Amino acid sequence: MAQAQKITPRAKDFSEWYGDVIAQAQLADYSPVRGCMVIRPHGYRIWELMQRALDDMFRASGHRNAYFPLFIPMSFLAKEAEHVEGFAKEVALVTHTRLRATGKEGAGAIAVDPTSELEEPLVVRPTSETIIYAMFAKWIQSYRDLPLLLNQWCNVVRWELRTRLFLRTTEFLWQEGHTAHADEAGAEQEARLILGIYRRFAEEWMAMPVITGAKTESEKFAGALRTYAIEALMQDNKALQAGTSHNLGQNFAKAFNVQYQTASGGLEYAWNTSWGVSTRLIGGLIMTHSDDNGLVAPPQLAPVQVAIVPIWKTDEERNRLSVVGRQVKADLEKSGLRVEFDDRENMKPGAKYFEWEALGVPVRLEIGPRDLASSQVVLARRSGAKGPVALQSVTGSVTTALDEIQQALFAAARERREKNSIRGTTKGQFLEFMKGGGGFAYGGFCGSPTCEAEIKTQTNATIRVLPDPEFRSKEVPKQCMWCDALSIAEAVWAQAY
Ligand SMILES: [Zn+2]
Numbered sequence: 001m002a003q004a005q006k007i008t009p010r011a012k013d014f015s016e017w018y019g020d021v022i023a024q025a026q027l028a029d030y031s032p033v034r035g036c037m038v039i040r041p042h043g044y045r046i047w048e049l050m051q052r053a054l055d056d057m058f059r060a061s062g063h064r065n066a067y068f069p070l071f072i073p074m075s076f077l078a079k080e081a082e083h084v085e086g087f088a089k090e091v092a093l094v095t096h097t098r099l100r101a102t103g104k105e106g107a108g109a110i111a112v113d114p115t116s117e118l119e120e121p122l123v124v125r126p127t128s129e130t131i132i133y134a135m136f137a138k139w140i141q142s143y144r145d146l147p148l149l150l151n152q153w154c155n156v157v158r159w160e161l162r163t164r165l166f167l168r169t170t171e172f173l174w175q176e177g178h179t180a181h182a183d184e185a186g187a188e189q190e191a192r193l194i195l196g197i198y199r200r201f202a203e204e205w206m207a208m209p210v211i212t213g214a215k216t217e218s219e220k221f222a223g224a225l226r227t228y229a230i231e232a233l234m235q236d237n238k239a240l241q242a243g244t245s246h247n248l249g250q251n252f253a254k255a256f257n258v259q260y261q262t263a264s265g266g267l268e269y270a271w272n273t274s275w276g277v278s279t280r281l282i283g284g285l286i287m288t289h290s291d292d293n294g295l296v297a298p299p300q301l302a303p304v305q306v307a308i309v310p311i312w313k314t315d316e317e318r319n320r321l322s323v324v325g326r327q328v329k330a331d332l333e334k335s336g337l338r339v340e341f342d343d344r345e346n347m348k349p350g351a352k353y354f355e356w357e358a359l360g361v362p363v364r365l366e367i368g369p370r371d372l373a374s375s376q377v378v379l380a381r382r383s384g385a386k387g388p389v390a391l392q393s394v395t396g397s398v399t400t401a402l403d404e405i406q407q408a409l410f411a412a413a414r415e416r417r418e419k420n421s422i423r424g425t426t427k428g429q430f431l432e433f434m435k436g437g438g439g440f441a442y443g444g445f446c447g448s449p450t451c452e453a454e455i456k457t458q459t460n461a462t463i464r465v466l467p468d469p470e471f472r473s474k475e476v477p478k479q480c481m482w483c484d485a486l487s488i489a490e491a492v493w494a495q496a497y
Helices: 014-024 041-060 081-090 129-139 184-205 251-256 280-289 315-334 349-358 369-373 391-419 427-435 449-459
Strands: 028-030 037-039 071-073 093-096 099-101 110-112 117-124 148-157 171-181 211-214 226-233 239-249 259-261 267-269 271-278 306-310 339-341 363-367 376-381 386-390 440-445 461-467 489-495
Touching: 014 280, 037 041, 041 148, 041 171, 041 184, 041 280, 081 251, 129 148, 129 171, 129 251, 129 271, 171 184, 184 211, 184 226, 184 239, 184 271, 226 391, 226 461, 226 489, 239 251, 239 280, 251 271, 271 280, 280 391, 306 315, 306 349, 315 339, 315 363, 315 369, 315 391, 349 363, 363 369, 363 391, 369 376, 376 391, 386 391, 427 440, 427 449, 427 489, 440 461, 449 461
Parallel strands: 306 339, 306 363
Antiparallel strands: 028 037, 071 117, 093 117, 099 110, 148 171, 171 271, 211 226, 211 461, 226 239, 239 271, 259 267, 363 376, 376 386, 440 489, 461 489
């Protein structure tokens, strides 16, 4: 049991647990640069699988990938007033282009060459609206050029003082979609379409249930008309904003002069959207499903879906099991599954089980000489359930098990979320709820930023979304949960990452 003890139980310290799961599953590590993370192969593989699924959905809905520069002229950021306000405090700047040798020893051997100062500093992109719309202004001339539907996969930098692997890092990986449309309806439809794609990805691939809805004025993206988001509830009852989709209106088109000629010969500003999900999703995946034994990866995104562990005593047994084990691996791979055959020597089967468990592998197949004699293998699920299956039909058994695990993870996460949600919340209930660990609190909202600010100061909770109809309570709240004024919308509050 030595290995399992390396993971701090969730009930003891959730934050420690989160770090331990990441370390044990070798997903990521802290880097020598403060605030930055190193994504290790097992973690990066999850990101690649996420990328592939999302990219397929973006392409199927008419989007194409492009790439824009990492550096953005500082003056670009100033062009949209709200945007600069939102990002000014966390940008990294490039001001010089050269170093020079000083002739000294050690750390002082090189220094910034003062003659290399840039006339205009460059911002390392915190997001790419400004540089992309500067290019759109060039490419969009006529209504025939619309809609323009682009996406880019890249890294961005937002200077953060506090680091939490995957959740909050100075540099992170993401995709940012940027589109231009002829009218408001086109942009609105696009923003909603992407929100639907994000939801489908969260639920069907990550097995992470989400609430969809609109952000309030104070929580929306800097420079957007409207921001939509998917919000998930983690096991510590904190909310995670897992993806956002913005209807930018004509704000950026006006700032960057993205104009087009209409069919009737007039001149109009385009309507834009932008939307993104990031490596933060990996943090969401970990905190939605994992347990005190380590990572639990939903089969759809598990880097290894099946680990085959042979159990032998003699060399002769090892050889026989090796032949069968490799055959099973090949058969499973033919069905598109990601499989490892673990015949490492000098390691007991139990130690291997712990390792695959910590790595989040959903299904383990154990084969010993006795199993072989009766033409069966033992199929063990990450959840602990275990039983023999016939060797002949092992592919079908594994596929069924993976499907069931995927469904069960989603159902369990949704049940947990609902158990930790309260509706028709009053102020008294709300204060108690937030003090007692929190969750999603549904209640009436008057629309006033003053109420939002007060609630944030007193409870650290924010409005995650004004939920879409599907998620709203049957009883529509009539009064603001906080100030008793007339409610303009039901809101979902939570403490958030
Ligand atoms: Zn109020």
